[in-house]
Amino acid sequence: MARPKVNQQEKIENLHSDLRSMEKRLQCMELETREQITQIQQECETKIRGLMPAEIRKELEDTITSLKSQVNFLQKRALVLQQELDSYHSR
Known part of the structure; x- marks a missing residue:
């Protein structure tokens, strides 16, 4: 009967590991998105300056x-x- 507890513990550890990986991936995606927004904003400001x-x-x-x-x-x-x-x- 000790085996199911170990199996559950492994599942929990795997889920925690997956969660940490997803959180890191999300942080990277958020950073990339912020960088893209900043780049687009700078491009728009440059275009506006050129128009005025x-x-x-x-x-x-x-x-x-x-x-x-x-x-x-x-x-x-x-x-x-x-x-x-x-x-x-x-x-």
Whole structure:
């Protein structure tokens, strides 16, 4: 009767081994997929850059830079105002 337990144990070990192999295979496939997505994204960005005139792209980049600067300024201003309000409430 000891034989069925060994046989079951072997089956379990084989299943665990198969599972580990499948997990490794899945990880490899996920990595390959991520690499493909990154490559396609880069190709699309390159194509888009080629479609947009350089002057318009420069204007948009300048606008983005300006907006980022404005957001930073407003965040700092909001922080100062919040500190003033907190100070006022604590009096």
